[in-house]
Amino acid sequence: QQQVKQSPQSLIVQKGGISIINCAYENTAFDYFPWYQQFPGKGPALLIAIRPDVSEKKEGRFTISFNKSAKQFSLHIMDSQPGDSATYFCAASIYAGGTSYGKLTFGQGTILTVHP
């Protein structure tokens, strides 16, 4: 049972464009929503994360938008660059649950290709 659904599976964007990846979750106990970036042959690396007490978080060209009522969150990559080409995973966990926050539930992943 997939508790975090991610879309699209793949995304092609031109250099300088905006990349948008969406995720929806079911478990209302989730209270920590990170995004991971993974390059071929490498492990996932934390990109940016948000907790549900804020609706948006921005770090450089990367922004997470969070809609608690809709149980959705999204990653926006502004001014997309060829170096951003990678697989992106959204995830969710129960941050405040003591031993639970490393138990991430991942989305299926989105392969982003940015053309020069």
Add this chain to the structure above:
Amino acid sequence: NAGVTQTPKFRVLKTGQSMTLLCAQDMNHEYMYWYRQDPGMGLRLIHYSVGEGTTAKGEVPDGYNVSRLKKQNFLLGLESAAPSQTSVYFCASSYSIGHDRGSIYFGEGSWLTVV
């Protein structure tokens, strides 16, 4: 500055064989995890550990065993490998307290093929 190190990086097993994947972290993290990554399914938690000498089951624990005899090491064992265990395995670690406690650090993966 090694971070999370996994060995071996690649392995081919025959059905029924056993093997152990080793994970070592040098960040003094309390928590360690083993995930598997399969196409179209993201990463799924196999087992995790909240401290030396303790382990717990994750989402997909069947067919795997783990041990954490030392704080810096977390071993994943396959007692009798099956083709369904062909996957990429990732070890990860994190702090239990502090402002950085939500950050999970992953190793570079171990590619396992069971034929």
